[in-house]
Amino acid sequence: MRIGVFDSGVGGLTVVRQLLRLGAEIVYLADTARVPYGNRATQTVRRYAFECVSYLVRQGVDLLVVACNTVSAVALDAVREAAGELPVAEVVTPAVAAALEQTQTGHIGVIGTRATIGSGVYERLLKERGARRVSSQACPLFVPLVEEGWCEHPVTELVAREYLQPLHGVDTLILGCTHYPLLLPVLARVLPETRFVDSGVALVHWLQRHGWVAADGARASTLELLLTDAPTPALEQMLQALRLGSVAVQQVRIAEHVLPVGA
Numbered sequence: 001m002r003i004g005v006f007d008s009g010v011g012g013l014t015v016v017r018q019l020l021r022l023g024a025e026i027v028y029l030a031d032t033a034r035v036p037y038g039n040r041a042t043q044t045v046r047r048y049a050f051e052c053v054s055y056l057v058r059q060g061v062d063l064l065v066v067a068c069n070t071v072s073a074v075a076l077d078a079v080r081e082a083a084g085e086l087p088v089a090e091v092v093t094p095a096v097a098a099a100l101e102q103t104q105t106g107h108i109g110v111i112g113t114r115a116t117i118g119s120g121v122y123e124r125l126l127k128e129r130g131a132r133r134v135s136s137q138a139c140p141l142f143v144p145l146v147e148e149g150w151c152e153h154p155v156t157e158l159v160a161r162e163y164l165q166p167l168h169g170v171d172t173l174i175l176g177c178t179h180y181p182l183l184l185p186v187l188a189r190v191l192p193e194t195r196f197v198d199s200g201v202a203l204v205h206w207l208q209r210h211g212w213v214a215a216d217g218a219r220a221s222t223l224e225l226l227l228t229d230a231p232t233p234a235l236e237q238m239l240q241a242l243r244l245g246s247v248a249v250q251q252v253r254i255a256e257h258v259l260p261v262g263a
Helices: 013-022 042-058 069-074 076-083 092-102 114-119 121-128 142-147 154-167 180-190 199-209 233-241
Strands: 002-007 025-030 063-066 088-090 107-112 133-138 172-176 195-198 222-227 249-251
Touching: 002 013, 002 042, 013 025, 013 199, 025 042, 042 063, 042 069, 042 076, 063 076, 069 076, 069 092, 069 107, 069 114, 069 121, 076 088, 088 199, 092 121, 092 172, 092 195, 092 199, 107 114, 107 121, 107 154, 114 121, 114 133, 121 133, 133 154, 142 154, 142 180, 142 233, 154 180, 172 180, 172 199, 180 195, 195 199
Parallel strands: 002 025, 002 063, 025 222, 063 088, 107 133, 107 172, 172 195, 222 249
Antiparallel strands: none
């Protein structure tokens, strides 16, 4: 199966790491020229998502994975419009299901970009499905810190302690951005008693559980990495941190199809 995956930046490689275990052929598109999406207007995010998905459709993928919580929260309509009849998987629903399975107290926390948290999608779904209490916190500096390669930097821990102070008391925390699993060592130091939900892990479990994908142990996985801007040293650091090895990287132009004005 040829799976198209996209994110605003390289954070979605945390999802790719999980998908590679299935023996899949993966085309990953990172819109690094326009990262981060989380502080953009909703209509802007919808336009970017439409362009990214249209590009992946032209690459002949069989399944589209939205490895971006911001897009999953505010732009799925644009994604599905661009995808046509192709199946689309997003990260919010699987993360919610995983959190509800893990929580012992029913008090679940969510961290994400301003757009994701502002959409209220996590809080709504969690409460609809039985969460006793939901605490949400926007963490807009986390994505730039990860993209800069500062996952273990002292500044990152200072920022994390400031952001996560209101979340002491949650027993399960959804990492509502695919960049955030790269900050897990820092987050675990700040909230040592908390369970963390990695949306990439949750997504792959969801895909397998619902029969969208199946592991093929006889086939070697492949990864094609496409960027909309030049590669950075932080990308190489991330590839090493995720143990993805040496990956051929190509810079591409995607904006041949645009979302109609007013759509």
